[in-house]
Amino acid sequence: MRYKTPKIASIIEWSTLLLSTCLVCFFLLVVLWEIISKGASKLSWEFVFSVPTDGMTKGGVFTPVIGTVLLTMITALFSIPFGVSCAIYLNEYAENNWLTRTIRASIRNLSGVPSIIYGLFGLALFVQALQFGTSMLAAGLTLGLLSLPYIITTTEEALVRIPNSTREAALAIGATKFETIKDVVVPSAMPGILTGVVLTLSRAAGETAPILFTGAAFYINRSTGYLNEEFMALPYHLYMLSTQHQSIEEVRPIAYGTALVLVIVVFLMNLTAFYFRYKYRKNEN
Amino acid sequence: MRYKTRISLDNLFKIVFKATGLLVLALLGGIFLMLIYNSFSFFLDVRPLDFITGMEWNPTGKTPKYGMLPLILSTTLVTLGAMVIAIPLGIGTAAFIAEYASPRLKNILKPAIEMLAAIPSVVIGFLGIVVLSPRIADMADLSNGLNALNGAILLAIMALPTIITVAEDAIHAVPNTYKEASYGVGATKWQTLRKVVIPAAFPGIIAAIMLGVGRAIGETMTVLMATGNASMFPTGMFDAVKTMTATIAIEMGEVPYQTTHYYALYAIATVLFFMTLIANMLGEYFINKFRKYHAV
Numbered sequence: 001m002r003y004k005t006p007k008i009a010s011i012i013e014w015s016t017l018l019l020s021t022c023l024v025c026f027f028l029l030v031v032l033w034e035i036i037s038k039g040a041s042k043l044s045w046e047f048v049f050s051v052p053t054d055g056m057t058k059g060g061v062f063t064p065v066i067g068t069v070l071l072t073m074i075t076a077l078f079s080i081p082f083g084v085s086c087a088i089y090l091n092e093y094a095e096n097n098w099l100t101r102t103i104r105a106s107i108r109n110l111s112g113v114p115s116i117i118y119g120l121f122g123l124a125l126f127v128q129a130l131q132f133g134t135s136m137l138a139a140g141l142t143l144g145l146l147s148l149p150y151i152i153t154t155t156e157e158a159l160v161r162i163p164n165s166t167r168e169a170a171l172a173i174g175a176t177k178f179e180t181i182k183d184v185v186v187p188s189a190m191p192g193i194l195t196g197v198v199l200t201l202s203r204a205a206g207e208t209a210p211i212l213f214t215g216a217a218f219y220i221n222r223s224t225g226y227l228n229e230e231f232m233a234l235p236y237h238l239y240m241l242s243t244q245h246q247s248i249e250e251v252r253p254i255a256y257g258t259a260l261v262l263v264i265v266v267f268l269m270n271l272t273a274f275y276f277r278y279k280y281r282k283n284e285n
Numbered sequence: 286m287r288y289k290t291r292i293s294l295d296n297l298f299k300i301v302f303k304a305t306g307l308l309v310l311a312l313l314g315g316i317f318l319m320l321i322y323n324s325f326s327f328f329l330d331v332r333p334l335d336f337i338t339g340m341e342w343n344p345t346g347k348t349p350k351y352g353m354l355p356l357i358l359s360t361t362l363v364t365l366g367a368m369v370i371a372i373p374l375g376i377g378t379a380a381f382i383a384e385y386a387s388p389r390l391k392n393i394l395k396p397a398i399e400m401l402a403a404i405p406s407v408v409i410g411f412l413g414i415v416v417l418s419p420r421i422a423d424m425a426d427l428s429n430g431l432n433a434l435n436g437a438i439l440l441a442i443m444a445l446p447t448i449i450t451v452a453e454d455a456i457h458a459v460p461n462t463y464k465e466a467s468y469g470v471g472a473t474k475w476q477t478l479r480k481v482v483i484p485a486a487f488p489g490i491i492a493a494i495m496l497g498v499g500r501a502i503g504e505t506m507t508v509l510m511a512t513g514n515a516s517m518f519p520t521g522m523f524d525a526v527k528t529m530t531a532t533i534a535i536e537m538g539e540v541p542y543q544t545t546h547y548y549a550l551y552a553i554a555t556v557l558f559f560m561t562l563i564a565n566m567l568g569e570y571f572i573n574k575f576r577k578y579h580a581v
Binding site for chain 2: 008009012014016017018019020022023024025027029030035082085088089090092093094102103105106108109110112113114115116117118119120121123124125128131145148149152176177178179181202203205206207208209212213227235236238239242243252255259262263266267268274275
């Protein structure tokens with residue numbers, strides 16, 4: 001082949017890669033543009049802080065917002081202690097034997113289990129076997145189980161990065177292993193742990209499938225939730241408004257507004273996680 | 286604190302930490318047992334062979350039909366469609382980020398892909414209804430655009446971040462010496478990418494694809510909202526289809542507890558569980574193979 005042909009060819013070849021990257025970015029821009037341009041007109045403090053009225057054709061999204069906030073708090077209260085503690089066991093205590101390998105393999109498998117199956121498990125365990133009924137508690141715990149493998153994996157990644165010399169220094173001045181972990185290892189790994197926790201919770205906040213049969217309700221007539229009652233949540237509200245409502249076209253602006261609020265909630269949580277990660281990287285250097 | 290309290294606290298927490306480790310085992314075991322137990326109740330009423338090979342899914346008819354072949358085919362059709370779109374785009378983007386993008390561009394592209402991954406599936410499904418559906422309907426001259434094609438495009442968008450991230454890691458991990466050797470014998474950057482880097486990163490790329498497939502098979506909300514949910518035998522991309530996940534999501538809310546139909550949904554979930562398990566285990570197998578190959 002002549003020398004010049006590869007040069008022209010390389011431009012074409014390079015542009016196919018560039019094109020696919022641009023297409024991926026185009027997807028993201030379409031998603032953001034559609035939600036922001038059509039949802040922005042609805043977005044106001046009044047929309048966020050007023051309850052849905054007139055069969056959800058008027059009013060705001062206060063009830064679902066509160067529902068999602070409370071739900072995510074239950075998820076956090078359940079999954080953070082369990083997840084962090086399991087990660088501590090795996091990284092600080094566990095020997096490399098068949099039991100540890102089995103635990104690690106099940107964590108990897110759990111993170112691949114479809115969210116709808118977590119929903120079924122929550123229905124069978126929390127709603128029926130433990131008699132919580134379809135309630136915020138059952139849904140929050142279901143989302144907690146779903147979050148567990150991600151929290152374990154990210155926490156362990158943060159713990160692995162703490163050098164052994166740090167642990168040895170604490171042990172050498174007479175701290176017990178538990179004190180070393182509590183006072184030295186976990187505090188040093190904190191930004192990394194927080195990054196993983198917040199990212200995981202942002203994912204849980206946007207999940208719909210696990211709460212479909214564990215407690216999410218079409219409409220609730222008051223804004224504050226109780227643990228043992230059904231609740232409204234932002235993702236489920238959006239699903240209902242866009243597919244199940246009797247006058248779908250009429251509530252479309254509210255659906256756009258709900259989608260925008262949901263995306264803002266999730267992105268704010270992601271930004272918090274990025275901030276922790278940024279701080280973490282800075283500390284490391 | 287007294288010495289004895291400190292020691293007993295140390296011992297106590299050793300047990301607490303280990304207990305939570307075992308709880309994770311119990312969780313996977315519990316999910317597995319729940320699926321098996323309920324599927325078993327189902328197979329007392331319906332023969333497994335009729336379930337797997339039955340051509341009709343109509344549990345509420347006069348004579349209920351529990352054939353899940355149309356559901357499996359719907360899931361396969363939508364997933365395959367998604368992969369046809371996502372694999373070339375994902376690998377192309379991963380190669381671009383790993384090999385061509387400047388550090389500054391990387392710092393824009395990587396968070397952009399994380400942003401795409403962060404968008405909740407229900408929002409993507411909503412956009413399938415309001416953005417994609419009317420356009421597909423116009424293009425193909427249909428009454429509405431809620432069909433397999435719509436679901437496939439949305440699932441491609443959902444699987445892309447997974448595929449790009451894992452494939453990019455794999456391409457990035459190919460040792461520089463490989464590339465230098467290739468440049469040294471006069472190969473261009475593209476030739477090096479195609480003949481050296483991609484083959485070397487191939488197990489990692491297969492892993493990326495398998496993880497993307499696992500993600501697409503198990504995704505519920507987007508397909509529930511965008512594929513039309515007609516439980517017919519799918520014949521093409523413009524048919525409304527009802528995937529396994531969507532069937533569970535729709536029908537679980539309506540069935541009375543502990544009926545054959547109720548157990549049937551758990552049987553679908555069992556098949557779904559094993560399909561995603563196989564996809565994810567294949568993905569993991571290839572990741573390990575890749576790591577061994579490029580042991581650092």
